[in-house]
Amino acid sequence: MSDLNHYLCFCMRAAMKRIDRHMSGRLEELGISIPQSFILCSLLEENGITLKEIGSRTLIDSSSMTVLVDKLEKDALVERQLDPEDRRAIRVVITERGRAVAAQVVEIADDFNARLYDLLGEGNQKEFVHGIDNIIKGLE
Template identity: 40%
Template sequence: MQDFTTFICYQLKMTMRKVEKYITSHLKEFGINFPQSLILFCLLEREGSTLSEIGSRAQIENSSLTTMVDKLEKEGLVERRMDAQNRRVTRLFLTDNGRRLAEEVFAAGLKFNRRLKNNLEGSEDNLIKALKTISKSLD
């Protein structure tokens, strides 16, 4: 029988677990968690996004997203505003403090990404292609 720890899915899970642990430990200094950082990144990219747009982009379930946004709002990092054209739609915006924090966390993320790329020694494109192939095969 083949050792299950050689399965690709097992290796992916163990690697992602290490990545999340590393990211979580470094985000503590900023007072946010990994999914919250993704929400802030979405708003850096597109200020005024709806919760569903953010959830789709960051791959966060709506039930979890609302709780996370509530916390970010309580911390004074984001604010909700009604859409000018459709009052049933709520849009999310960074506060000045939220923008500063998001930019700091993004800079730290870029630094970590460079570290990972350096460790890949030029095989980054192959890894990204392989991951996309795996993802597409599961759709």
């Protein structure tokens, strides 16, 4: 059998496990998970979007979305509201407490993003981002 480090997918998975571990530890201090941080950040960008819209933006499937939003709602970080124009649609609204947590998430994410860019090295950053983008688009 070949050395697993020969396979790009294995190396990417190893990197993501370390990234997840690091970010999970930082976000745990705020009482949220990585997917919940994505939800809060999406609501900072556009408050009052539907569960479906959040799922599309964050790549979270609908079955997981319900559980994640339930926890955020329980922790008073978001509220669900019926759409007055479409009673079947449920909109998610970030609370003031949620905004405060989301602001901390953005700060943590920005710091970590800068660290990752530093680890890549100045000459590799643009090519790395381009390569990842090619992989994402090429495997659609």
